[in-house]
Amino acid sequence: MKIGAGSVVVKDVPPNVTVVGIPGKVVQRKNCERDRLYKVRQESLPDPLMETLTELCNAIDSMEKRIETLEGMLKK
Numbered sequence: 001m002k003i004g005a006g007s008v009v010v011k012d013v014p015p016n017v018t019v020v021g022i023p024g025k026v027v028q029r030k031n032c033e034r035d036r037l038y039k040v041r042q043e044s045l046p047d048p049l050m051e052t053l054t055e056l057c058n059a060i061d062s063m064e065k066r067i068e069t070l071e072g073m074l075k076k
Helices: 048-075
Strands: 017-020 025-031 036-038
Touching: none
Parallel strands: none
Antiparallel strands: 017 025, 025 036
């Protein structure tokens, strides 16, 4: 088993796998019977930083709309 730097593994993982991300996700699995490695393309690996930034931007947009609505109600 390999665990990527900065990954957070929150549950048991099977042997012969590579885990990355927060929470940890299996991105590579080695088939011991055939000694074949199933690889995942680099661009399809999870990006926890981008996911967090997207969530924060969505929350900010939602709060800005709510503030505009409340300000409009106060002006009436």
